[in-house]
Structures are given as structure tokens and as C-alpha cells.
Amino acid sequence: MDEEFFERVYAQVRRVPAGSVCTYGTIAELAGYPKASREVGLAMSRVQRGWNLPCHRIVNAKGTLAPTYAFGGQRVQRQLLEDEGVAFVDDETIDMARHRWPPCDEPGGPEQLALPLG
DNA sequence: CCAATGACCAAAA
DNA sequence: GTTTTGGCCATTG
Secondary structure, eight states, rough: HHHHHHHHHHHHHHHOOOOOOOOOOHHHHHHHHHHHHHHHHHHHHHOOSSSSOOOGGEEEOOOOOOTTTTOOOOHHHHHHHHHHTTTEETTEOOOOHHHSSSSSTTTTTGGGOOOOOO
């Protein structure tokens, strides 16, 4: 299996700072697989405790929390995010406009954050 | 190899 | 607004 793919995904997930969130598609893009957003989710499903992966900061493009989440429920995820300072516009929807990462205001753009292939 | 699945995304009806 | 369709790419049986 392409462990490299997973490692890249995890590497990007770890880059997401506390208080911010990121979408599967963005993670995939940064990881070097612009269209492999689904695999990011798949990678998340494979993640487990002890990996130090802030998977709770990864949400879908709408900012809504995943139903089949692993932590124990969306409620837990929301608690984690709120504890980090993430604002929710709904019980299960994040204010993406404020917490989306990477920011588009940085010089050079988010492309600078992407890992070079190879 | 083929078929089906998936914490997705975007566009169309 | 919801529901369908097409696409992407890796995993699993």
C-alpha cells in the first residue's frame, strides 16, 4: 500500500495549528494528491490514538463534522475544537471563513506549505 | 485484474 | 433547499 500517501496526509494534518481547521480536499492537495480527498478521509479512519494526529481539525468542505466519527461522537470533536478556540455557527458546523487553514493571505500562498514530491 | 466501498468535492437537475 | 451524476484515487474482497 502507498504508505507514502498516508504519511504525506498525516504530515499535513499535523501542520494544522490549534484553533484552525482544514478540509479533506485541502489536505489532499497539500499532500500532493489534489483529487484524493476521499483517501484523506480514509486515512483518517485508519488513524488511531497515540498517533498525535489532530484529526478533529479535519472536516468536510462545508465545515460540518463527520457523522461516523471515531472519537466517540461529533459532540466530542466539537468540544475539542471549541477548546482550541474554533467557533461553530451550528452544533455541527464550523465557521470556515474564520478558521479555514491554510490562510490565503500569506505571501507566496498556501502552495508554499505543500511538500515537494520526492 | 475486476467490482464494490468510502470521515469527499463540484456541478447539474 | 434536496437529490443525482460524474470524478478522483486508494483499500478491500
